[in-house]
Amino acid sequence: MPSIASLPSAKAELPPQAHDGSFPVRLLCRVSCVQLAAFLLAVLGCLMSICSTSANLDWRVWQVDKIMGSNQQGIVGTGIWGACSIRRVTLKKTNMICIPFNDEESLPDEIIVAQDLMPMASVATAVTVLWMAFALCNIFEPGKDENFIDTFFSTGARIELAAGTCVLISISWNLHSVLTNEGIPLPEVLGVPPIPTEQRAGMAIYVGFLAAASQLLSGTPVLGEKYFWKRSEINTSKPKFVNDPESVTDTENPKRSMKYRQYFSSVTLECEEEKPTIWQRCQSHIKTETMPGSLAIWLTNGTSPVTGFF
Known part of the structure; x- marks a missing residue:
């Protein structure tokens, strides 16, 4: 009579949907919807964080009464890397002068902090996207269990939370300066006063808020699913x-x-x-x-x- 040790053991296998069907169906058999949403939000947050950090978007838009050499009103676009003054010469012609920030001692603290935190957050978010993409690309490899993708996504979620916090600090501090109409000692070449007549938030601040929201929403549900929402499996002793x-x-x-x-x-x-x-x-x-x-x-x-x- 055969003993129990000699019986062939049936190893746990994946459901048939994990091997058959289209790629989305097979992916959903191994990855939760929360993890897929976190990956998409991480990609979106990475793109918007890079756009907000670039020199093409203005963080503050000034309205000045006059620019040196002209009695006309002008507009000054200020970012974290430089400033541009725009004044109208004729009805169909405008003159724009852009100067990068070289002297960091004359810049306010919120600009200096943003110059450090925003690039660091952009790089961290890009690394997180590559980290999660590597996990998704290798999930169908033989020998990969459920803990494989959970480990990658939980690590990426922590990086996303840190990056979103850095972006939120930079954006909030600069928005506070805009609301209180604080000035910046701009280079004399621009010919504008240090304090504007009117000031409003630029496009980079709005994009930065969306980037911070995407990064925080990308990391929070993944960690919440792992530590709070995920129900433990019921193990019967008999x-x-x-x-x-x-x-x-x-x-x-x-x-x-x-x-x-x-x-x-x-x-x-x-x-x-x-x-x-x-x-x-x-x-x-x-x-x-x-x-x-x-x-x-x-x-x-x-x-x-x-x-x-x-």
């Missing part, structure tokens, strides 16, 4: 039917095992004495095995035995 007999431990009551052992012994004697033909037919499909403190019965149905422990 499984009634299993596919892998090797994974079952002896946890049953010895008295109950003895009771079932005596019952099946009587059934065996009855079948052998009264119904030999039926028992021979049953014997080809039913086999019993006893262990200390437990009783194992399995049905030999083809190559996949179904085992029950009592």
Whole structure:
């Protein structure tokens, strides 16, 4: 009579949808919707963070009464890397002068902090996107379990939270300076006063707020799903039917095992004495095995035995 150790063990396999069907279907079998949404938000936050850090968008837009050399009103666009003054020469012609910031000692603290935090946040977000993309590309490789993608996404979520915090600090500080109409000592070449007549937030601040929101929303749900929302699997200490007999431990009551052992012994004697033909037919499909403190019965149905422990 074969022992339990000699039975072929059926390893846990993925559902058929993980191997068949289109790519989105196979991906959703391995990745949760929260993780996919986090990846898309990370990509969006990376693009907007880079756009806000670039020198092409203005953080502050000034309205000045006059520019040196002209009594006309002008507009000054100020970023974190430089400033540009625009004045109208004629009805169809405007003159624009752009000067980069070289002397950091004359710049306010919010500009200096933004020059450090914004590039660092952009690089960190780009690394996070590549990190998550690597996990998604290798998830179908053999031997990758559920913890593989969870580890990559949880690490990327922490980086996203740090990057979003850096962007939010830079944007909020500069927005406060805009609302209080604080000035910047701009280079004299621009010919504008240090404090404008009117000041409003530029496009870079709005884009930066969207970038910070995307980065924070990308990291928070992933960590929340891992530590708070994900329900732990219910593990039963006494499984009634299993596919892998090797994974079952002896946890049953010895008295109950003895009771079932005596019952099946009587059934065996009855079948052998009264119904030999039926028992021979049953014997080809039913086999019993006893262990200390437990009783194992399995049905030999083809190559996949179904085992029950009592």
